Amino acid sequence: xxxxxxxxxxxxxxxxxxxxxxxxxxxxxxxxxxxxxxxxxxxxxxxxxxxxxxxxxxxxxxxxxxxxxxxxxxxxxxxxxxxxxxxxxxxxxxxxxxxxxxxxxxxxxxxxxxxxxxxxxxxxxxxxxxxxxxxxxxxxxxxxxxxxxxxxxxxxxxxxxxxxxxxxxxxxxxxxxxxxxxxxxxxxxxxxxxxxxxxxxxxxxxxxxxxxxxxxxxxxxxxxxxxxxxxxxxxxxxxxxxxxxxxxxxxxxxxxxxxxxxxxxxxxxxxxxxxxxxxxxxxxxxxxxxxxxxxxxxxxxxxxxxxxxxxxxxxxxxxxxxxxxxxxxxxxxxxxxxxxxxxxxxxxxxxxxxxxxxxxxxxxxxxxxxxxxxxxxxxxxxxxxxxxxxxxxxxxxxxxxxxxxxxxxxxxxxxxxxxxxxxxxxxxxxxxxxxxxxxxxxxxxxxxxxxxxxxxxxxxxxxxxxxxxxxxxxxxxxxxxxxxxxxxxxxxxxxxxxxxxxxxxxxxxxxxxxxxxxxxxxxxxxxxxxxxxxxxxxxxxxxxxxxxxxxxxxxxxxxxxxxxxxxxxxxxxxxxxxxxxxxxxxxxxxxxxxxxxxxxxxxxxxxxxxxxxxxxxxxxxxxxxxxxxxxxxxxxxxxxxxxxxxxxxxxxx
Numbered sequence: 001x002x003x004x005x006x007x008x009x010x011x012x013x014x015x016x017x018x019x020x021x022x023x024x025x026x027x028x029x030x031x032x033x034x035x036x037x038x039x040x041x042x043x044x045x046x047x048x049x050x051x052x053x054x055x056x057x058x059x060x061x062x063x064x065x066x067x068x069x070x071x072x073x074x075x076x077x078x079x080x081x082x083x084x085x086x087x088x089x090x091x092x093x094x095x096x097x098x099x100x101x102x103x104x105x106x107x108x109x110x111x112x113x114x115x116x117x118x119x120x121x122x123x124x125x126x127x128x129x130x131x132x133x134x135x136x137x138x139x140x141x142x143x144x145x146x147x148x149x150x151x152x153x154x155x156x157x158x159x160x161x162x163x164x165x166x167x168x169x170x171x172x173x174x175x176x177x178x179x180x181x182x183x184x185x186x187x188x189x190x191x192x193x194x195x196x197x198x199x200x201x202x203x204x205x206x207x208x209x210x211x212x213x214x215x216x217x218x219x220x221x222x223x224x225x226x227x228x229x230x231x232x233x234x235x236x237x238x239x240x241x242x243x244x245x246x247x248x249x250x251x252x253x254x255x256x257x258x259x260x261x262x263x264x265x266x267x268x269x270x271x272x273x274x275x276x277x278x279x280x281x282x283x284x285x286x287x288x289x290x291x292x293x294x295x296x297x298x299x300x301x302x303x304x305x306x307x308x309x310x311x312x313x314x315x316x317x318x319x320x321x322x323x324x325x326x327x328x329x330x331x332x333x334x335x336x337x338x339x340x341x342x343x344x345x346x347x348x349x350x351x352x353x354x355x356x357x358x359x360x361x362x363x364x365x366x367x368x369x370x371x372x373x374x375x376x377x378x379x380x381x382x383x384x385x386x387x388x389x390x391x392x393x394x395x396x397x398x399x400x401x402x403x404x405x406x407x408x409x410x411x412x413x414x415x416x417x418x419x420x421x422x423x424x425x426x427x428x429x430x431x432x433x434x435x436x437x438x439x440x441x442x443x444x445x446x447x448x449x450x451x452x453x454x455x456x457x458x459x460x461x462x463x464x465x466x467x468x469x470x471x472x473x474x475x476x477x478x479x480x481x482x483x484x485x486x487x488x489x490x491x492x493x494x495x496x497x498x499x500x501x502x503x504x505x506x507x508x509x510x511x512x513x514x515x516x517x518x519x520x521x522x523x524x525x526x527x528x529x530x531x532x533x534x535x536x537x538x539x540x541x542x543x544x545x546x547x548x549x550x551x552x553x554x555x556x557x558x559x560x561x562x563x564x565x566x567x568x569x570x571x572x573x574x575x576x577x578x579x580x581x582x583x584x585x586x587x588x589x590x591x592x593x594x595x596x597x598x599x600x601x602x603x604x605x606x607x608x609x610x611x612x613x614x615x616x617x618x619x620x621x622x623x624x625x626x627x628x629x630x631x632x633x634x635x636x637x638x639x640x641x642x643x644x645x646x647x648x649x650x651x652x653x
Contacts, residue, residue, distance in 0.1 A: 004032025006039055011047040012185050013040045013088070018054040025101040026063035027072045030079045033105075041087045048185045049090045051109060052178060057096025058118070059105055067267070076101050076133040077251065080108035084196040089188055093173075093181040094118045099157065104133040107142065110194050113171045113184050114160045120168060121157025125227040127270060128263030128641060132254035136234040137246040138197040143167045144204040146214070149235060153218050153228040167203070198243040205239055224508045225641040227257055265643030269633055272626035272644075277440075277455055277465045279623075285448045287456035288398060291315060294373035296387050298329015298360065301404055302376035304432030307336040310354045311346075311433065312460045317367060318360045326360035333358055336433050364394040372457055374426055376404040379527060384408060385416045392418040400450045400457075402426040403441075407473050407528055414443050421447040424454050427474055429635045430520070437634035438463040439474050466631050469621040472532070476631045478621075479645075480513075482612035483605045484525075487513050488543035490604060492586050494593035497563045498574040503598035504605070508639025515572060516637070517546075518562035526550040545585055549578070609645035625650070 003019040003026065015036045017023045033051075040046050053059060062076075074082070083090055083105065092098075092106040094114035099121050106112050106120070114120070122135045130136060131152065140148040143166040151158060163169045173180030206214060215232055222228045230253050238246025257263050293309040295302045298318045306316045310333070318333075320326040337354055340346045346354070359366065367373055373395060375387050384403060391401050401423045403413050414423035425441025438458045442451060451467075458465035468475045487500050501512020517525065526547060536542065549555075549562065556562035557570060564572035586593050613628045622628050629644020642648050 002032065003028045004036055006036045008043070008046060011045055011189075012182060013043075013046045013049040015040075015049055015051045015090075016054060017051070017059065020055050022057055022060035022097075023053045023055060023102070024061055024063040025059055025076055025079075025105070026066065029059075029063075030074050030076060033079055034074050034082055037082055037086050037090075046088055047189050048088055049086070050093050050178070050181045050185060051090055051105075052093040052181065053095070055096075058092075058094045058098040059102030060097040060099045062101050064271075076104065077247070080104055080133055083108035084198065086110075087193075089185075089191075089193060091181055091185055091188075093177050094120065094160075094169075095177050097121075097157065099123055100131070101133055104131060104135045104138070107135065107138040107197060110196075111170045111184070111188065112168065113173055113177075113181050114163065114169050115177045116160050116172050116174055118160040118163075119157040120160070120163050121155065122152050123155040123157065125153060125155040125225070125231060126266065128225070128227050128260060128266040129257050130227055130231040130234055130250065130254055132251060132258075134198075134247055134250065136231060136250050137238040137243050139168075140202045140235055140239065141197045141200040141243075142203065145202055145206055145235070145239070146204070146210075149214055149218075149232060152231045152235065153221075198247075202239045211236065223510070224639060226260070226262055230257060262641045265647060266641055268626075268643045268647050269629060269640060272630050273464050273634075276624070276627050276630050277458070277467065279451070279455075279467060282448055282452045282455070285452040287453040288371055288400065288449065290371045290453070290457060290460070292317065292370045294319065294367040294370035294395075295376060296373065296391075297376040298325060298332065299376065300332070301428060301430060301432055302374075303329050303332035303336065304430065304434075305374050305376055305404065305428055306358065307333050307433035308428075308461045308463075310337070310357055311340075312462070314460075315357045316359070317370065318358070319364060319367065320360060320362060322362060326362065330358065330360050336431075364390045367391070367395050367399075370395055370399055372400040372402065372453065374402045374404055374428075376428075379405060379408060379524075381408055381412065384413045388413055388416050388423070392416070398422070400424065400453045402454065404428055406477055406524075407531075409470060409472075410441050410443050411445075411470050414445060420445040422450045424450055425470070425474070426454060426457075427476075429476075435635065436462070436464050437476075437631060438465050439476065439631065439635075440465050440467050441474055442467060442469055444470070464630060464634055466627050467623055468627070468631075469619070471616075471619065471621050475616060475622050475628055476635045478616065479609055479612045479628070479632065480636060483608040484513060484517075485543070486604050486608040488545060489541065490596060490601065491545060491582050492543055492589060492591050493596075494586070495596045495601065496574070496579050496582060499596065500601055503596075503601035506598055507602050508642060510637045514563035518556035518564055518566075518572070520556065521558060522546060522550050522554065522556045522562050543585075545582060548581060548585075606645055606649055610649040613646050 005016045007014045019029050040049050089110040091111040092109040097119050098106050103120050122131050124131050147166045160172050164172050218228050234250045237249040293314045293316045295306045295318045298320045309316045318329045341351045377383055403425050410425040414420040417423050424446050427439035429435035429437045440454050455465050497514040501515050504512040554561040560566040565575040616622045625646035628646050632638040633640050633644050
């Protein structure tokens with residue numbers, strides 16, 4: 001079957017792309033488009049053309065099978081020039097997503113109409129690239145330059161409503177898209193052909209000072225990624241030197257970035273995130289259908305899990321110890337959803353419907369019809385045993401029972417259940433309704449159906465699910481514990497908390513280790529250390545600085561004192577009291593302190609990550625090095641454009 005077909009009806013040509021799943025701009029699509037345009041230009045009876053796609057989406061990207069292969073002509077920039085040169089007006093009829101080359105194709109058309117639910121974007125920066133088929137040149141000639149800069153440097157798509165507001169669309173279809181496109185075609189038949197975008201002036205060009213501000217803001221957000229700044233250079237070249245010079249610059253920069261380490265790293269993690277949850281043993285296993293979700297505990301994590309589940313369309317019941325705790329849990333969920341309402345992510349009607357789908361109770365029998373239950377109570381094995389014992393008694397036989405524990409042995413938790421085959425770990429990351437990462441922990445006895453249900457649940461929540469085995473800390477927390485230990489060694493050896501954090505931020509982390517600990521709460525890791533104390537090798541070096549802080553009531557940002565001192569606005573400042581404590585501990589142990597460079601600090605951290613990652617792989621806790629990279633990037637702020645610790649350090653092996 002041809003990926004591009006041409007039909008004619010009432011003087012209107014319909015160019016239809018059918019290249020599932022995303023109608024990618026493969027060689028067959030590109031050549032098919034050129035052939036169709038040649039036929040249209042050569043047929044006198046045709047007065048206009050509509051470009052539309054079959055399936056769930058418009059053109060939503062490139063053909064990944066062609067990545068790394070020599071391009072076959074016609075290349076996409078030439079296809080788009082051919083669209084612009086068409087002698088009959090071409091209307092892009094957009095549904096689903098028009099992304100990357102898909103949007104560039106639409107920009108090559110003379111008009112654009114979109115379904116009201118469509119999204120349009122140029123996400124190339126997410127792969128360490130810039131648009132390579134004229135996107136940086138054409139978009140600023142259709143929408144205000146600042147809007148074009150925002151779309152291209154962020155990589156975030158815009159809604160059809162937003163696209164229409166800024167001038168990216170000519171119309172929004174409120175009925176059937178093809179019918180609306182046909183009606184629109186009738187309105188433009190007698191119009192003069194619009195100028196190709198390359199021949200138009202840029203829209204609302206910023207002043208020099210405004211450009212400086214835009215560049216500075218983009219650099220700050222990029223945190224070391226080069227593609228967003230390259231995109232600004234391409235946009236400015238097209239404006240300052242003209243479209244031809246801009247197109248040449250854009251293509252040269254695109255090829256340069258395509259071969260860069262950053263783009264290779266970003267492409268690595270792009271594919272890793274899409275493959276990590278594909279377990280061969282679950283092929284053909286049907287998950288349980290989920291309608292009702294139970295959450296044990298309405299604290300920070302529980303309320304976040306409940307919020308995420310509501311937004312995914314599930315009915316949710318929170319179980320708490322008393323009525324006051326139930327009310328607090330409901331209030332926290334309401335606060336989360338109110339935030340989404342204020343940001344325009346949900347309507348008032350949906351907000352009301354979501355809150356109506358939430359119930360709270362102190363009675364476990366309220367979970368009788370729950371299909372999946374997530375426990376999110378205090379990190380204490382006795383408490384977990386009590387919870388799962390009750391769940392075994394009150395939940396139906398096929399309900400999946402999950403623990404959100406960060407460290408505890410889920411096999412031990414499952415041992416108190418009547419049917420341990422249905423017990424798994426679902427380790428959410430805080431805030432649970434925002435963070436994309438979800439570690440799916442396989443217990444020794446968990447059956448395939450329970451695991452398949454867990455992964456299906458993760459997809460419904462919009463999470464990146466990473467399978468892992470049972471160990472203390474699973475993948476992410478185990479690696480963090482390893483590099484935290486070496487960071488603490490550096491404290492005693494001569495570094496200060498703010499120096500280590502500064503090196504991590506310079507490397508590309510959104511915040512350093514000690515700032516992150518302050519944000520999470522120092523008492524959490526303190527509890528873990530106390531739990532593991534009886535099993536600690538007495539010959540192993542142990543740094544007690546974190547314990548000292550907690551003993552002094554310094555629990556982090558929540559009470560204004562942790563590794564840092566926080567002002568009334570929550571801004572962190574290095575605390576001389578903490579620095580003095582660190583230096584005193586070195587003296588107490590007879591350690592001669594020395595200076596650490598940022599490069600030395602990061603070498604220690606990366607080595608610790610790599611060594612622990614290798615142990616995790618050898619023990620079968622992670623299925624692949626890719627899984628470790630996905631966890632560290634999405635859960636712990638490892639800079640995405642460096643590909644993850646396993647990918648980055650593999651180059652040195």
